Amino acid sequence: MYTKSIHYDVIDVNLAMRKMTKDECLDDLKHRILSTDLAPGSDLDETALAEHYGISRTPMREVLHRLAGAGYISSTENRGSKVASMDIGTMRTFFQTAPMIYANIASLAAEARTGPQLEDLKAAQRAFTNATAANDAQAAALANHHFHAVIGQMAHNPYLVASLGRLLIDHTRLSQRFYRPASEEEERRIEKAGEQHDAMISAIEAYEAPLALDLSLQHWDLSRDRMERYVRPDPLPVDVVSLKDHRNAV
Amino acid sequence: MYTKSIHYDVIDVNLAMRKMTKDECLDDLKHRILSTDLAPGSDLDETALAEHYGISRTPMREVLHRLAGAGYISSTENRGSKVASMDIGTMRTFFQTAPMIYANIASLAAEARTGPQLEDLKAAQRAFTNATAANDAQAAALANHHFHAVIGQMAHNPYLVASLGRLLIDHTRLSQRFYRPASEEEERRIEKAGEQHDAMISAIEAYEAPLALDLSLQHWDLSRDRMERYVRPDPLPVDVVSLKDHRNAV
DNA sequence: GAAATTCTGAATGTATACAAAAAGTATACA
DNA sequence: TGTATACTTTTTGTATACATTCAGAATTTC
Numbered sequence A, B: 001m002y003t004k005s006i007h008y009d010v011i012d013v014n015l016a017m018r019k020m021t022k023d024e025c026l027d028d029l030k031h032r033i034l035s036t037d038l039a040p041g042s043d044l045d046e047t048a049l050a051e052h053y054g055i056s057r058t059p060m061r062e063v064l065h066r067l068a069g070a071g072y073i074s075s076t077e078n079r080g081s082k083v084a085s086m087d088i089g090t091m092r093t094f095f096q097t098a099p100m101i102y103a104n105i106a107s108l109a110a111e112a113r114t115g116p117q118l119e120d121l122k123a124a125q126r127a128f129t130n131a132t133a134a135n136d137a138q139a140a141a142l143a144n145h146h147f148h149a150v151i152g153q154m155a156h157n158p159y160l161v162a163s164l165g166r167l168l169i170d171h172t173r174l175s176q177r178f179y180r181p182a183s184e185e186e187e188r189r190i191e192k193a194g195e196q197h198d199a200m201i202s203a204i205e206a207y208e209a210p211l212a213l214d215l216s217l218q219h220w221d222l223s224r225d226r227m228e229r230y231v232r233p234d235p236l237p238v239d240v241v242s243l244k245d246h247r248n249a250v
Numbered sequence C: 001g002a003a004a005t006t007c008t009g010a011a012t013g014t015a016t017a018c019a020a021a022a023a024g025t026a027t028a029c030a
Numbered sequence D: 001t002g003t004a005t006a007c008t009t010t011t012t013g014t015a016t017a018c019a020t021t022c023a024g025a026a027t028t029t030c
Helices: A010-014 A022-034 A046-053 A057-070 A088-112 A115-133 A137-155 A158-177 A184-205 A209-231 A240-249 B010-014 B022-034 B046-053 B057-070 B088-112 B115-133 B137-155 B158-177 B184-205 B209-231 B240-249
Strands: A073-075 A081-083 B073-075 B081-083
Touching: A022 A046, A022 A057, A022 A137, A022 A158, A046 A057, A057 A073, A057 A081, A057 A158, A057 B057, A088 A137, A088 A158, A088 A184, A088 A209, A088 B088, A088 B158, A115 A137, A115 A184, A137 A158, A137 A184, A158 A209, A158 B088, A158 B158, A184 A209, B022 B046, B022 B057, B022 B137, B022 B158, B046 B057, B057 B073, B057 B081, B057 B158, B088 B137, B088 B158, B088 B184, B088 B209, B115 B137, B115 B184, B137 B158, B137 B184, B158 B209, B184 B209
Parallel strands: none
Antiparallel strands: A073 A081, B073 B081
16 A cells, blocks of 8 residues: 555645545545644635535545545535544643553454465565665655554454544654754654564464563554654753854864 | 433344434344344445445445444454354453453552443343343343443553443343243342442442452352353253153152 | 356446525615 | 625535446356
């Protein structure tokens, strides 16, 4: 999915494009929402979107309903759709819920995974490491999303996968900027996330459920650290004058 | 919702009815699926349904997509929709997942509930006791569904509610026949379920999260017992002859 | 007679015209 | 100036005709 990702010039985003199929349209909108290219809370005009994707309003509306069902957008009767918002309440709930779901999903995945799914997972991990190596933050976030979605498939639990899908939407949007290392320390953390992915693959491959669970919790801790560090960064220097001097000195 | 429930003669189910609004259609289909009036796995013909509800295919398709998004039905491209199936694998997963979600939802509900929601919950419980008192198994199952859905709203956690919604669909369908007591013992169990509901209401009202969690686990145990008893009933008597004698003696 | 192929029909999928609802704008009036 | 109300515009919702797809029947071929 993320290897054959759809590419088109960002400049062209608001111009009509050659007839896209309904599924491509669905995938493209998902990617644009996950990458926060479409900001949380922004309005979606079905006529404009239909024109943009070169399909009529009927299938466009169907796509929007599917996105609403999966939690990507929220629609109100007679008042259109908007990209799912991410307010402070959502974030709190997210941090509260994610570890439990992730851990259980990982454990179930290690119990129920199939061979082909394992190959998918390894492919997703390759895409992830490629993206981080290329410093492509957006691709890395999407590849990470896909990696965890595949683990969800492995878990073979439609109930929990419904939660997981919604968690991943917000997780990916939150972490959108994290894979562009701001410091050596950050770079080391991204590296570590990749290593944790590899460890999780091994545990799942060996059907070691408790280990997979434990690793996924460690992975969550790392991810949470980075999100907290982003939400609550180091405060700006108080002594602005000396900072200015320092700048001038460069 | 379950107090002003839609009534129409069961005989009329396959005849066209006076123009229903889209939302009514959605609710009616949900009820018919939850009550297993529409059996798991059965095919849904969108043309026939549209005619039945007196709306055109466009809004009918929208309703079907909404139902698919919520897990009531599953649709395949170019091959229509069918009521979500309930195979042995689904059941296993259900029993595996339900207690965790229910318990966490109950705990969160006790932390976050609002006043109006508490009133909704009490109303749902009244509907439930009325239905059991009237020996209306179907109404009881739907009222029970609503009761737990309201607790889901209280929890204020869209991630877990996505799981809960799907669990409740299967739970309600599984327990469809349970509220028609087959014995005094069964009657006592239904009574106990109602008492547990009351205890949960009190815990939630008092913001006592750990208690609500514990009560919901007890409630689950009872529910699970009854489902197991249904799936694996007492074996038929081996000594058929003596049974026959017994019957004749009556 | 069995297998493959081509029809045929019944369903789903799409486009478009029209209806209804909401939002925005201008005007009248206090 | 501020408010209310009627009108206009924009956007969403619905119906319907048409296109496409798929499953099964009929036909052909070996």
